[in-house]
Amino acid sequence: MYYNWASDPEVTRYLTWQPHKSVEETAEILQQWEAGYSKNEFYQWAIELNDIEQPIGSISVVSLNEDVQSAELGYCIGKSWWHQGYTTEAVEAVIRFLMAEVGAGRVWSQHDVANPNSGEVMKKAGMDYEGTLRQSLKDNQGIVDSAIYAKISHVALDEEPEEEDQTSGASVTKVMAEDGTMKNVISDDTMEYVGILAKLELSPEEAEAAKKDMEDMLDYIDLLNELDTTGIEPMSHVFPIENVFREDVVTNGDGSADTLKNAPEQKDGGFKVPKTIGE
Template sequence: MNKTGTRTLETSRLILRRFTIEDADDMYNNWASDPEVTEFLTWSPHPNVDFTRQLLKDWISKYEDGAYFNWVIELKENGQAIGNISVVELNEKLEAAEIGYCMSKNYWGQGIMPEALKAVMDYLFDVVNLNRVAACHDANNPKSGRVMDKAGMKLEGTLRATGKNNKGILYDKVWHSMIKSDRC
């Protein structure tokens, strides 16, 4: 595994880059404070922009760690930070990563998240040299699974009652993945 850390990635519509403290307002206003965005996530909506700013300070401090991968999703057309995608768990021994993501509901259904996920997977396979990239979603949120499918991941299965959402409710996790040999 190559510990290259979070590098800027670019797609036709997106710039995936490191967060800066200046992203706090966009993050708070566009997704982190929205209960609809966080409905199926493990974290609750942010109570205020200061909370978001503190979280970003923590994230930014980790960027020098080559095993830390956390991107803000910036839309090229307007320069707005509209979401984030990150490695939420890294297993160096198995050369595997679990990805998590979320995005402003104003941009749902436009193919933006599959585009970001594909770019991150390509980076993790081609530059970081991982063998497996996986993601999971709450079984009650099949739209997130469609993101994974559109990015080329394969459905692996459902693990019953293995997740707990931000309301403390257990849910079934549906797993998708891609391994390096799937990319042929």
């Protein structure tokens, strides 16, 4: 923990605690965590990378509100493992646990607006952007604006869950844009999956441009779905055209006899030509 993330000032830049100055300080924190496991409301996990069998970060419930069944998440990960999807995977797993096992109806998190990468993790983990609270958070940068993201349990609201377009781990989620409308957001995993299906090797710039085009198309489809089509029968063409068939009757023949009249030599109803192979 100390060497992989807790002592790195870049990791703690937008967090609420200072980097650890010694291994002993980290050991003391770990002892406090171990003691906390005796309490039912204490939730603290390590993010472990199987390949090296070492913890590379941590994720925890930093606040609980049982009255509204709400749990706030906090997390961090070592710099060597940034932008590789590990944090998103951990957040998704903890959200599933809190909703299925603990009974949380709302799991939320917040980040310094100067740290948008943390917001990307929240969005990819299925959280929706709820808004920004001005001057509401104090971290190592001072008093800052805080962006709020949350995932709501449909079971807690007694609602049917919205369908999520998923194919082999790829996903499309919806987030609220600054203008208040819901926009489609395609994950990087989806773009990778589409590239595999289409046998395309896209550069990062090409993949980003393609993702933007696909998101715009999905947004337009959502717009079309809002149209009232009550009483309108489905159609396969914009014009009422029907196929007109004629009888399949030969009228002028195939003309092969007239064609063969021009052949210098004929054989078996065809042109006879000199051999070009096998001589």
